[in-house]
Amino acid sequence: MEGFCSKDIDDLLSLNPSAAEWRRLLQWLHVSGLALYFFDRLTSLQLSDCLSPAIHEELEQALANNTLRSKVFLEETLRLNRAFQDEGVLYANLKGITLCPFSVPRMELRSQLDLDFLVDPACAERARAILERCGYRLHAVSGKSMEFKTPGHSSPRLSDLYKVTPHRSVELHLAPEGSPRLHRVEWIQRDGLSIPSLSPIDHYLGQALHLFKHIRGEFTRLSWFLEFRHHTQARKPDTVFWNDFLSLLQEDKKTALGYGIAVATSQELLDEFVPSHVSAATEPFLSTATRYWITHYSRTALLTDFPGSKLYLLLEEELTRKEAFAGRSVQGALLPRRLPPAINCKPEQDSLSAKLHRLRQQIPYIFFRLRFHLVEGARYIMASMQWRQFLSGSTQ
Numbered sequence: 001m002e003g004f005c006s007k008d009i010d011d012l013l014s015l016n017p018s019a020a021e022w023r024r025l026l027q028w029l030h031v032s033g034l035a036l037y038f039f040d041r042l043t044s045l046q047l048s049d050c051l052s053p054a055i056h057e058e059l060e061q062a063l064a065n066n067t068l069r070s071k072v073f074l075e076e077t078l079r080l081n082r083a084f085q086d087e088g089v090l091y092a093n094l095k096g097i098t099l100c101p102f103s104v105p106r107m108e109l110r111s112q113l114d115l116d117f118l119v120d121p122a123c124a125e126r127a128r129a130i131l132e133r134c135g136y137r138l139h140a141v142s143g144k145s146m147e148f149k150t151p152g153h154s155s156p157r158l159s160d161l162y163k164v165t166p167h168r169s170v171e172l173h174l175a176p177e178g179s180p181r182l183h184r185v186e187w188i189q190r191d192g193l194s195i196p197s198l199s200p201i202d203h204y205l206g207q208a209l210h211l212f213k214h215i216r217g218e219f220t221r222l223s224w225f226l227e228f229r230h231h232t233q234a235r236k237p238d239t240v241f242w243n244d245f246l247s248l249l250q251e252d253k254k255t256a257l258g259y260g261i262a263v264a265t266s267q268e269l270l271d272e273f274v275p276s277h278v279s280a281a282t283e284p285f286l287s288t289a290t291r292y293w294i295t296h297y298s299r300t301a302l303l304t305d306f307p308g309s310k311l312y313l314l315l316e317e318e319l320t321r322k323e324a325f326a327g328r329s330v331q332g333a334l335l336p337r338r339l340p341p342a343i344n345c346k347p348e349q350d351s352l353s354a355k356l357h358r359l360r361q362q363i364p365y366i367f368f369r370l371r372f373h374l375v376e377g378a379r380y381i382m383a384s385m386q387w388r389q390f391l392s393g394s395t396q
Helices: 006-014 019-032 035-044 053-086 121-133 200-215 223-235 239-249 253-269 276-285 288-296 298-302 312-322 330-334 352-394
Strands: 091-094 115-119 137-142 145-149 169-174 186-190 193-197
Touching: 019 035, 019 053, 035 053, 053 091, 053 115, 053 121, 053 186, 053 193, 115 121, 121 137, 121 145, 121 169, 200 223, 200 239, 200 253, 223 253, 239 253, 239 276, 253 276, 253 288, 253 298, 288 298, 288 312, 288 352, 312 330, 312 352, 330 352
Parallel strands: 091 193, 115 169
Antiparallel strands: 091 115, 137 145, 145 169, 186 193
């Protein structure tokens, strides 16, 4: 992550990585969502020519592909916005194009995987019907979120990460009952269409809490930390924004704690970028054990290769035990009793060949996940011994 600073880029290039090392680094950058940000940073520093011709060409092609992909995502976003507005759905766009310009300088630098909308619960069925008319099918339900995908064959490959494909994914997130967020949206212009976005404070806080949610999970895309840093720095001179933001945090201890963990973890990975008075206001919410996890475990947990790590369970135990956050049990997270969700969405006309195709894709994925649970479960058990020693010592 430090590689986005010019000094650290110089240090990296001075090491003269081998072709194999560049290939491993590039795969990690792609998966973490940082590859195009990294290439853009090299270009701005006039250092992109230091890359080998093959790596330079690959990143240049990825940027060209993602530029087209971003245009397609924009078109689909506007299509769904028009449909929601025509049907009177109360909603707001989440992430995606609303991240520009505060979090993302140019959308073609961001690796976008799906579209997200916050929807009033009373409009959920209407929104679902709209998505189905637009060619989507309900794929999975998790809590207050519904995932929709376009049906048909899909071969999720890293080589297709930036390419335009016929497959789309949309998530509808139901707003909590009584939440005022959908009633204080701001309308922004995108290609001649007004679309609803969360208010500046809700947008910023939502970005932080999205980070907090994924810190409490197996895998977090590191690009989200970088985008959160960009957003924070863009808001830094706005005194009124920070005063209103701190007033909002004072109303909810759990929200303040979630934001505080997102900030402390981000600054552990990057640098000190949050205004000092804001950090000081949230720091008291962090327990000694939480600070210890961030200092001693967060880098290992978050910088690991895909599909991630189970070291987050150490923090999860602390949050569920002391802060009464709802979360998965350690036993259930170490070795789930259910098979992983299907990769592909079931088509309307489910032929035998389509079923066999999905099965051929699903079986390797099941073994991939099983290996992850076994390997990372063993690492968690070893780390938990040290963690328990710390907890027992801190309570004496």
